[in-house]
Amino acid sequence: MVTQKGTLMTSEREKYPRRGTAERAILTAKLADRAQFIRLETVRLAQIAGAGHYTGTFSAAELFASLYYGELRYRPDQPDWPDRDRFVLSKGHAAIGLYPVLADVGFFERELLDDYTRLGSAFGDHPDMRKISGVDFSSGSLGHGLSISVGMALAGRVQGRDYRTYCMVGDGEMAEGQAWEAAMAAGQFRLGSLVCIVDRNHLSIDGPTEDIMGIEPLADKFSSFRWSVQRIDGHDLDAILDAYDSLEPHGVGRPQVIIADTVKGRGVRRMEANVGWHVGRLAGVDYEEVIAEIQGGLKPAPSGASHA
Numbered sequence: 001m002v003t004q005k006g007t008l009m010t011s012e013r014e015k016y017p018r019r020g021t022a023e024r025a026i027l028t029a030k031l032a033d034r035a036q037f038i039r040l041e042t043v044r045l046a047q048i049a050g051a052g053h054y055t056g057t058f059s060a061a062e063l064f065a066s067l068y069y070g071e072l073r074y075r076p077d078q079p080d081w082p083d084r085d086r087f088v089l090s091k092g093h094a095a096i097g098l099y100p101v102l103a104d105v106g107f108f109e110r111e112l113l114d115d116y117t118r119l120g121s122a123f124g125d126h127p128d129m130r131k132i133s134g135v136d137f138s139s140g141s142l143g144h145g146l147s148i149s150v151g152m153a154l155a156g157r158v159q160g161r162d163y164r165t166y167c168m169v170g171d172g173e174m175a176e177g178q179a180w181e182a183a184m185a186a187g188q189f190r191l192g193s194l195v196c197i198v199d200r201n202h203l204s205i206d207g208p209t210e211d212i213m214g215i216e217p218l219a220d221k222f223s224s225f226r227w228s229v230q231r232i233d234g235h236d237l238d239a240i241l242d243a244y245d246s247l248e249p250h251g252v253g254r255p256q257v258i259i260a261d262t263v264k265g266r267g268v269r270r271m272e273a274n275v276g277w278h279v280g281r282l283a284g285v286d287y288e289e290v291i292a293e294i295q296g297g298l299k300p301a302p303s304g305a306s307h308a
């Protein structure tokens with residue numbers, strides 16, 4: 001194993017340290033620290049822009065951290081490395097949490113984010129693959145990322161490459177675009193190198209997903225489309241790492257989905273499970289309070305916040 005900026009750069013899957021070991025504790029502590037960094041940076045960048053997608057980014061913080069500081073194979077100094085794992089952020093509105101990670105691991109200078117969303121900046125509310133190193137696909141129009149990922153996985157097969165394609169989708173997003181056509185095609189083509197991660201935070205932009213367009217039973221739906229399914233607590237870093245470890249060897253096999261039950265807004269009490277903060281703006285003392293709250297670390301999730 002070669003490490004570069006703390007990132008696993010393996011050509012073959014290696015198991016994470018086992019639960020309960022000191023090495024595992026060190027890794028999860030690092031990932032928790034990076035998830036906190038993602039939340040803090042999200043609040044900072046939203047302040048520069050004047051508003052931001054807080055809650056759908058906070059629900060994905062542990063997922064982002066575990067992907068970029070543990071799971072994905074990439075080379076920041078060679079963003080187009082053909083054998084890199086692909087990552088498609090289909091729920092593109094969470095880019096505000098992805099940019100700081102890409103900067104932190106070395107794709108670009110962190111100072112570039114100081115002009116987030118300003119005129120001339122490459123960094124908008126949604127990610128642009130033509131402008132931002134490390135972004136594999138432009139997104140923001142929901143419901144398309146999984147189809148794109150199917151194409152990337154197929155391309156890898158045609159080219160004989162062993163990368164995986166990871167696609168993060170929102171649960172509300174699963175009612176949009178070509179999500180289920182992509183799911184069906186992935187099963188048909190036996191795209192074992194495709195990993196879909198559903199940020200199952202139970203809220204869409206304006207209400208609970210099950211009121212707007214119910215997607216349960218989600219695991220059964222994916223299974224019936226011939227996917228291999230895992231369902232985990234998406235804020236539990238041990239559970240996330242175990243899920244990655246449990247991915248079947250890629251090749252010709254079932255595509256794999258990790259349904260991550262999360263809490264929208266996790267980490268900031270006033271935002272947790274609160275649909276009103278999908279896009280929002282913090283001002284003055286509220287901003288200071290939220291920064292302090294995040295710096296204080298994750299508190300237990302309020303009961304009933306996750307509808308899992």
Ligand SMILES: Cc1ncc(C[n+]2csc(CCOP(=O)(O)OP(=O)(O)O)c2C)c(N)n1
Nearest residue numbers: 056093140141142170171172173203204205
């Ligand atoms: C095609 C399309 N329709 C609508 C929107 C507007 N929109 C932005 S975020 C969002 C909610 C998506 O819900 P979900 O996927 O659950 O995102 P999360 O809760 O994880 O932020 C919507 C409808 C969009 N970006 N693209």
